[in-house]
Amino acid sequence: MALAFAVLMAFGTLPTPLWPLFSARDDFGSTMVTVAFAAMVVGAAASFLLLGHLSDRFGRRRIIAPALLTSATAAVLLVAWHGTAGLLAARVVTGLGTGLMASTATAYLSDLHLRSHPEKTGSPVPGLVAAAANLGGLALGPLSAGILAQWAPAPLTTPFVVFGTVLVVLAWLVWAGPETVEREPVRGASTRFGLRPGSRPAFVAATGIGFFSFAVMGFFSSLGAVMVRGELGISSPFIAGLAPFSVFAASAVAQLALGRLTAPRMLTIGIVLFPLGLALTAVALFHPALALFLTAAAITGAGAGLLFKASVGQSLATALPSSRAGVLAVFFAVAYAGMGLPSIGFSLASHQLGLHTSMIGFAAALSLGALASVVASNRVEARTARAHRASTT
Secondary structure (H helix, E strand, O other), X not given: OHHHHHXXXXXXXXXXXXXXXXXXXXXXXHHHHHHHHHHHHHHHHHHHHHHOOOHHHHOXXXXXXXXXXXXXXXXXXXXXXXXXXXXXXXXXXXXHHHHHHHHXXXXXXXXXXXXXXXXXXXXXXXXXXXXXXXXXXXXXXXXXXXXXXXXXXXXXXXXXXXXXXXXXXXXXXXXXXXXXXXXXXXXXXXXXXXXXXOOXXXXXXXXXXXXXXXXXXXXXXXXXXXXXXXXXXXXXXXXHHHHHHHHHHHHHHHHHHHOOOOHHHHHHXXXXXXXXXXXXXXXXXXXXXXXHHHHHHHHHHHHHHHHHHHHHHHHHHOEOHHHHHHHHXXXXXXXXXXXXXXXXHXXXXXXXXXXXXXXXXXXXXXXXXXXXXXXXXXXXXXXXXXXXHHHHO
């Protein structure tokens, strides 16, 4: 299941080092690159909000296998339908599959772990595996596409044929696995989004953290390859894929290394690394150097990964047991909005204000937004702890 989660997320970022090639083939600029990337966000948000709760009613496996086949359909569109319209349509379909998977996979992994280890209720392992698969998969996409585009034939065809085939195989394997939610007839109105009493402020703070942590991931995914080509003068698809790979790989590594820390500690470390990496990214544009740019991307990714890991755990803790997938669907819808909207804003601002000025403003805005969200989360945590102590005394 973790492998299926990782591969589907990798498919979402697979076009990242290929954007300059798509741009040359279909004759569009950097703004259309961000729009094409954001088309996936539109599909994902719609899937999260309209379909993300369904696994709580119909079962995890019954949602995840179609999610994998939906993404495989997007691969067919990318191979068969050339042009901007085909690219946008394929990205929307990719988003639909991503939304179905991301809102369900974390809950399914938690169910599977509890099924195998009933004595380990509340274990952090499922959340850690889910977060690592999510961000590790996002890292795998640009690296795989960069390698295939650099050394395999047909760079705009081969990556999608390979991943489309793997997605179909994984759909069959997931379908052969156990179901952890029994399908029952619905009696009365179902609760798509249900929070534990008094937990709404914690959920709002968690979604804010998710929004800003995903914003930098969207930035490097949509514009990282364009910057490597335009600012550093490097046309290699493999090198173009290294910037987004560095962001997502550092996110996954940071979670694996520090994911067992408490949420407040992860937030503290993350909120230090996050603005530091963004500041170095701005410096790398003023003094172009590939090593500095990749280092900045890795530091930013590590900070964003820790913020993301803590926020996923916090949002899941606020959900009613019968609404975990629905709550995660809303959380990921907000996070994916962060992945798309700020990048479009940055691209538009860069045409008016210039790349360097826009990068400084972008770094400052994301850093301040993430800091405000972390402060709000810590205040909610402190109030909850005080209320708990008062109730026990």
